[in-house]
Amino acid sequence: MKPFGKYRRFTRNSISRLLSYRANVLLFLFGNILQTVVLFYLWRAVYLSSGQAVLRGFGFPEMVVYLVATTAVLALTRAEGGEIIAEEIREGSIAMNLVRPLDYRTRIFFDALGTSAYNLAFVGLPALAAILVLKGIWGAASPDLLLLPFLPALLLSFLLNFFYDFCFGLVAFVTTNMWGMKRLEMVVATLLSGGLVPLAFFPDWLRGFAGLLPWASMGYIPVMVLLGKLQGRALLEAFALQILWLAFFWWLSGLAWKRLVRRLAVNGG
């Protein structure tokens, strides 16, 4: 028997679902690219006005690679499992899915895998191509990319995101306004994962602390690894931090799930 045989079709389903709404998905992507373009022009103006080639350790070519890489990493790792859970709780269809002989968390995981595979094809690879083209244009001024340690960092970030997002989706058991919760969460996550500015631009008192929080492990660390900013001991520490948060959210998601499902069963009568 194939490993995860019965779960694999969830991955396939989620890919074909995305493919059938291709125009929609691509327009959303286009919207996100536009956001990166705004930031590109803003940073260009910042570097032109500063009169300096390097700000907080970032040269302009590096900053552009940072922007593209951050967009790609966030698209690749941001799981949608939480939304599926929230939707099923709202509709009540979660009851049906609990009856099925499938592990719920594993099923959601394989569903999220489909989204990420899709994003790898439509965001990850184009972003990588864009970065390589930019590197060609800038030549020696551009940063050296470290793909080898980047891939495990990206994988850890993906797994961490999944379990974190699973926990977040379970909040739907408690509140009806997931939309507002999600927006709040996104504000925090965007800021602390370096989606807006590199954490290096934060004021001193916040920088060190923010680097230890789970969001930094989700977005900032992989990008910094790619840019070669974390090497040697710092690289190992970053991996350790990612693994620590992954273990924590893996444990928390299992525990929260068990507790909440028991409560659901009681209420459902």
Place this chain on the structure above:
Amino acid sequence: MGRYARLYLRYTAQHLKGFMSYSVDFWFGLLSFLLNQGLGILFISLVFSSIPNLQGWSFFEVLFVYGFAQIPRGLDHIFFDNFWILAWRLVARGDFDRYLLRPLPPLFQLTAERFQPDGFGEFLVGLGATFTAGLALGLRPSPLELGLGVLAIIAGVGIYAGIKLAFASIAFWTKFSQSWLFAAYRVADFAMYPLGIYGKGLRFILTFVLPFAITAYFPAAALLGREPLLLGSGATFIAGAACLGLGYLVWRLGLRAYESAGS
């Protein structure tokens, strides 16, 4: 006219009653938009911590433009949020039929049906940022400038609403169009910063194709004395009227093409 005003209030009261029963949702929504806009201001101040000015624009001037941009955006969000629902599910689920069965103009019903207090998040942050920056810059607008500024905000709401209506109406042909709307809204993000930082092509698009720059940059810069006042106000009215007209045209064409989802 009076009848419509009365009806609008009735609709809004109904909608607010719904909100009251989920008051936590209401505060979450408002808070999330407040924080979201606060994030934008935080971003500007973090960026400014390493530069003296942004291509000749001081921190408070940039803040003024950013804040001004949020005001029409927030107002549009408060009053015309239901266009998103049109793009998202009204056509796809066949819910649009009910507008056609009632003895009121469908566009009025669509607009009146939803009053979105979340928009106050943007509106208040925008107002706060604009006033703070204006005070810090020692701005003393004449009554004429003040009046034109207020009119420019109203026209800016028209630009947003018109563009939103046009893109949402695409749903009449494609069943849903929220991704179109989302992409168009991301273009509006360009309007929050001084126009000079962008390349020529982008500046042209933001002024003449999807004229979001006219909702914020031109009137704000005019009040700062960096663009002619006539351009800041006149362009806004023309663009507002043009966008509303175009949005209405696409809406009419869409209504003609509409086929219910039916089963």
